[in-house]
Amino acid sequence: MTLMQKIRRAFQPETDSRPGDSKEKRKADGTPGKKLSWREKLQQRRMRARRRLLTVENLMRRVDPAALAEVQTLSERENMDDVFWTKYLDVDKWLTLNIRYAKELGLLDKPPRSVLDVGCGGGFFLMVCRALGARVLGLDLDKDLVLNEMIRLFRLERVTWRVRAFVKLPDFRRKFDLITAFMICFNFPPRHPYWGARQWDFFLNDMTDRMLPAGRLLLSLNKQPDGLEYDDALKAYFVSREGIVTGKRIVFTKEGLERTRDTLTRKELPVPVAAVG
Numbered sequence: 001m002t003l004m005q006k007i008r009r010a011f012q013p014e015t016d017s018r019p020g021d022s023k024e025k026r027k028a029d030g031t032p033g034k035k036l037s038w039r040e041k042l043q044q045r046r047m048r049a050r051r052r053l054l055t056v057e058n059l060m061r062r063v064d065p066a067a068l069a070e071v072q073t074l075s076e077r078e079n080m081d082d083v084f085w086t087k088y089l090d091v092d093k094w095l096t097l098n099i100r101y102a103k104e105l106g107l108l109d110k111p112p113r114s115v116l117d118v119g120c121g122g123g124f125f126l127m128v129c130r131a132l133g134a135r136v137l138g139l140d141l142d143k144d145l146v147l148n149e150m151i152r153l154f155r156l157e158r159v160t161w162r163v164r165a166f167v168k169l170p171d172f173r174r175k176f177d178l179i180t181a182f183m184i185c186f187n188f189p190p191r192h193p194y195w196g197a198r199q200w201d202f203f204l205n206d207m208t209d210r211m212l213p214a215g216r217l218l219l220s221l222n223k224q225p226d227g228l229e230y231d232d233a234l235k236a237y238f239v240s241r242e243g244i245v246t247g248k249r250i251v252f253t254k255e256g257l258e259r260t261r262d263t264l265t266r267k268e269l270p271v272p273v274a275a276v277g
């Protein structure tokens with residue numbers, strides 16, 4: 001099974017039941033394809049419709065172009081104290097990238113219903129999930145004018161919050177079937193050191209409690225000053241929580257996180273089930 005298949009499977013175990021039975025393989029074998037049930041046909045039709053829907057043009061349809069152009073002038077400002085993330089003014093680029101993330105994660109096959117994006121930035125991933133029909137919520141700091149303006153422009157719901165080690169997130173009064181955190185690190189080196197297994201353990205357990213039964217959590221970590229997203233010890237910890245580790249991305253399931261909740265307090269770490277990359 002390829003890496004991407006593993007990730008997709010983690011996101012939708014019940015829909016990926018025929019690994020290797022691809023159209024290409026059947027063609028090569030000369031074996032007839034399984035006749036699709038009406039349910040499968042419907043699912044395919046819906047997926048194709050979602051694929052057509054997910055274009056930058058469609059996602060931007062309800063965004064006022066004049067207001068966007070106004071926000072984009074922030075990159076020309078002289079006083080840049082409250083304007084840091086000007087790279088996110090390139091809406092085309094970031095929406096295109098986040099559409100790709102959604103496809104890679106298999107969200108077109110089985111769209112999430114309720115999404116929390118921690119460190120949501122300009123809200124591009126939330127825009128994509130909302131277009132797929134999810135109720136979406138972002139969480140981020142409110143210090144940067146670019147991010148504040150993008151969130152306002154996209155009419156996204158966002159909670160202002162700084163993620164800190166050993167502090168739970170606020171009560172959102174709802175649970176999520178997908179929690180994401182793209183391109184993040186929650187420490188600010190050198191003032192706040194690298195998050196190790198204990199800090200991540202607290203965070204993962206908090207996220208577990210906020211997930212619906214089939215919930216998934218995706219982390220995509222930024223590089224630290226040492227050039228690494230995580231060291232070997234931290235990778236071993238993620239694997240011990242049944243995380244599928246693929247480079248900077250780590251995918252967890254609620255079931256896996258619950259099964260391994262006491263990993264750090266047990267004497268022996270469980271045998272890794274999925275260590276890749």
Ligand SMILES: C[S@@+](CC[C@H](N)C(=O)[O-])C[C@H]1O[C@@H](n2cnc3c(N)ncnc32)[C@H](O)[C@@H]1O
Binds near residue numbers: 122124181186
């Ligand atoms: C590199 S940006 C990524 C933004 C977005 N996730 C994306 O992929 O486009 C990192 C984001 O994390 C936020 N962030 C950094 N530290 C944070 C913290 N401790 N709590 C909440 N958000 C934080 C930043 O404000 C910023 O929006």
